Structure formats: C-alpha cells, structure tokens
Amino acid sequence: MPVLTRLIPSPVVVDIRDGALDDLGSVLADQRISSAGKLAVAISGGSGARLRERLAPALPGATWYEVNGGTLDDAIKLADAMKSGHYDAVVGLGGGKIIDCAKFAAARIGLPLVAVATNLSHDGLCSPVATLDNDAGRGSYGVPNPIAVVIDLGVIRQAPPRFVRSGIGDALSNISAVADWELANREKGEQIDGLAAAMARQAGEAVLRHPGDITDDGFLQVLAEGLVLTGIAMSVAGDSRPASGACHEINHAFDLLFPKRAASHGEQCGLGAAFAMYLRGAHQESAFMAEVLRRHRLPVLPQDIGFSVDEFVQVVEFAPRTRPGRYTILEHLDLNNDEIRDAYADYAKAIGS
C-alpha cells in the first residue's frame, strides 16, 4: 500500500489567546527558535512604543528596530540594519506594514520570522508574501512563511476597530475566491489544490457564520485563526489563489485607479466578494454575505466608502487587468461598461441599498 503524504510549510508555533504576548520569550525559547533570546524586533515608531515598554523587560536579549513606513526601501534598510547582529530570529511586532517589512528583511538576511500581529486587518500575517510599496505602486514579494505566529487577543482588543473589521472582509472574500478557483477548474482545467481550498473556504465560512462581533473574544479567536489558516492555505497552494479572485482584482483596481481615496484592503475585498458572488448567480449567498458585512459595519456599496456608481463601474471594468492570467467570474463574464452597470443595479436592489 503506498503511503504518500506531503510536508506543508507552516509555522512551528501558532499561539492565539489572551495574554500570549507575555509568554513570547519563553515560547520562542521552548521551541528552540531563539534559545538565547537574541531577537531583532521590528516595531513601529509610533504606536509600538507602548508595546516595547511592556515587552522589553521580558526580552532582555532583544534589539529593537523602529520601522517608519511600508515601502520596499524601508524593508531593505531594515535588513541592512539587522544583518550584522547575529540574531536567532526576526520578530515583526505590529500591524500589516511592520510585519510585511519584517518578513522581507528576514528573508533577505536568511533568518526565520516571528509574526506578532497587533491587529487583524488582513490575511498577510502568516502568508508567504510580503506586500510593499515601491516606485511602481505596490509589489508582492515571495518570502518564507513565518516560523511562529503570536496573536494576543488582549492586544487586538486595543487595536482601532476599523483595522480589525477589515480582516473580516478579507476572510469572507475567501468564499468568493475559492468559487473563482472552481470556475477556473471547470472552464480552463486549472488544477485545484483541495486541501488549500478547504482551509481557505472553512476559514471564510467560520467567520461568515459566527454570530459574534469584534467586541467578543470568541469571535476574535475565530477571525484570527481564520486569517492564519488562510495564510497557510496560500503556502499549500503555492500562490494566493485560495484567497484571491475577483474580490481581490476589484480591490487592486480601487488601489490603482484611486490611490489617494482607496479604502482598506479588507473593506474593498469584502465589497468585491459580495458583488462577485452576485455576478456568479449565487444571489442568496451574496445577500447573506452583504448582511454579515453590514452587521460588522463593513461597506457593501461603493458609496459606503465614498465612491460613485460610475467610479465603481470603472473599477470593475479595470479589475481583470490587475491580475493577468487569473481566471475569475470577471474574466468569465467579460462584461462591458453597460452590462456592469446593469449588474450593479440588480445587486444593489437585491441587497437593499
């Protein structure tokens, strides 16, 4: 009988709970990620100061590096500053930008990355991708998955609610992204990785169906776990396919066409997912997703984030160009301007604008 399995690149430590940060040093030492505590910690110059004060006594061997932006240059500077320090690991302690910078820097100097997320704004906290601003706008850089992910729910409760809600939109969009993957499989013969699809979809469904909200620790636990599993699903698949379809093409189009006015990643992905579900004829699922997004005070219509219907039509028309080669419901329907306008009017009516 053949015994075939596969190894999945995944973190050695996933610690998601209230108070997780207090045990950071000992957890990393126990797992031999950093037995001597020689850590290079990347932290934001602003909101990171309080966390540094709290953590410094528990991490006596750590050296602290302030990161002030989320650009490729910031990440390269960080790597240069850290490279001669003989560290065991790099710790990215902060929101998405800090973790992305730290991921890139750690990969560049060949050290493992420990991701300590202070908000839940998107699924990048445990993914094999670093998103950084560069001269051409924004780029995605392949990096190893974090070796450890630590999320202290007590810290998440202190994060600006908008940054936590944003992660809900990103998690829910998995459901639409996996449906796009299945469509590409039916129409184009693109291979689906069933494990990656299952992980991403279940993460989205768990967040979709949880009755709580961001004031509720049970909900935050499910959301944090969902975002971590989504990142691992991307590692399993080898790209962002399980978590990125038409929803993310719409998000990228907002960013590219309206860089100054764009809303957050998760806000745009959630709206994009509810609309994409409608386009694929999943009207009930679309309406339910919109209802859940609204319950979490996330946008479901372009005007909720300050865009007109005309601008949204422009965004949807442009969206397929943001991700050449990715087949989603947008490429499948290939709608022209008028057809998008009609489909949007039907969507808005269906979800009750």
Ligand SMILES: [Zn+2]
């Ligand atoms: Zn995303």
